[in-house]
Amino acid sequence: MPTRILLSLKPRFAEAILAGEKRFEYRRSIFRRQDIDTVVIYASTPICKVVGEFSIKQVLSLDLEALWEETRGGAAIDRHYFDQYFKGRSSGYALEVKEVTRYELPLCLRLQFKMKRPPQSFCYL
Numbered sequence: 001m002p003t004r005i006l007l008s009l010k011p012r013f014a015e016a017i018l019a020g021e022k023r024f025e026y027r028r029s030i031f032r033r034q035d036i037d038t039v040v041i042y043a044s045t046p047i048c049k050v051v052g053e054f055s056i057k058q059v060l061s062l063d064l065e066a067l068w069e070e071t072r073g074g075a076a077i078d079r080h081y082f083d084q085y086f087k088g089r090s091s092g093y094a095l096e097v098k099e100v101t102r103y104e105l106p107l108c109l110r111l112q113f114k115m116k117r118p119p120q121s122f123c124y125l
Contacts, residue, residue, distance in 0.1 A: 003033055003035050003036050003037070003124055003125070004036070004037070004038040004039070004040055004053070004124075004125040005031055005036055005038075005039055005040065005122045005123065005124055005125060006039075006040045006042055006050070006113070006115075006118075006119060006122060006123050006124075006125050007025070007039050007040065007041060007042065007119075007121070007122045008042045008044050008118045008119055008120070008121065008122070009025070009041055009042065009043060009044065010043075010044055011043045011044065011045075011046070011047045013025070013076070014041050014042075014043040014047075014051055014052070015043075016076040017041065017052075017054060017097055017100060018041070018051065018052050018100055018102045020100065021076050022074065022075070022076035022097070023071075023073075023074030023076075023096065023097045024060075024071040024074045024075055024094040024095065024096055024097065025039070025094065025095040025097065026067075026071075026075075026077075026082070026085060026086070026092060026093065026094050027092065027093040027094070027095065027121075028085070028086065028089060028092060028093070029093070029121070030059060030061070030093045031122060031124070033124070036056065037055055037056055038053055038054070038055050038056070039053060039054050039055075039056060039095060040052075040053045040125060041053060041054070042109065042118050042119075043106075044118065047106070048109075048118075049106030049107060049108065049109075050103065050106060050107035050108075050109060050112065050113065051102065051103055051106045051107075052100065052101050052102040052103050053100075053101050053103075054097045054098065054099060054100045054101070055097075055098040055099045056095050056096065056097070056098060057096040057097065057098035058096045059093060059094070059095055059096070060093060060094040060096065061091065061092075061093050062091060062092070062094075063090060063091045064082075064083075064086050064089065064090065064091060064092055067091070067092050067093075067094055068082055070094075071094050071096075074096075074097075113125070
């Protein structure tokens with residue numbers, strides 16, 4: 001059975017994904033399960049709501065130079081930000097966004113997901 005994850009994102013990145021401007025979500029580490037097909041998006045402070053979701057087209061795992069070359073057209077960040085995010089790493093991950101759904105009404109973690117606080121990075125749903 002396919003599994004979803006809840007991913008905490010800065011509001012500007014959540015909005016860029018929902019608007020179709022950001023087609024790759026970078027991660028320093030990745031979930032272990034192979035059956036993840038959907039990412040539920042939690043927009044962090046000051047929004048603090050679950051705002052939408054996207055299906056994953058593929059997960060890229062590459063050395064940083066190759067990762068940047070492969071994804072920069074859909075990164076919605078510049079090279080400096082990319083380098084800072086991955087500082088101290090030799091490789092990284094990118095979740096390629098397939099289909100996006102923006103929720104008409106943002107959801108509350110506590111009420112709809114029975115969670116007291118958002119995950120630091122992600123959690124399985």
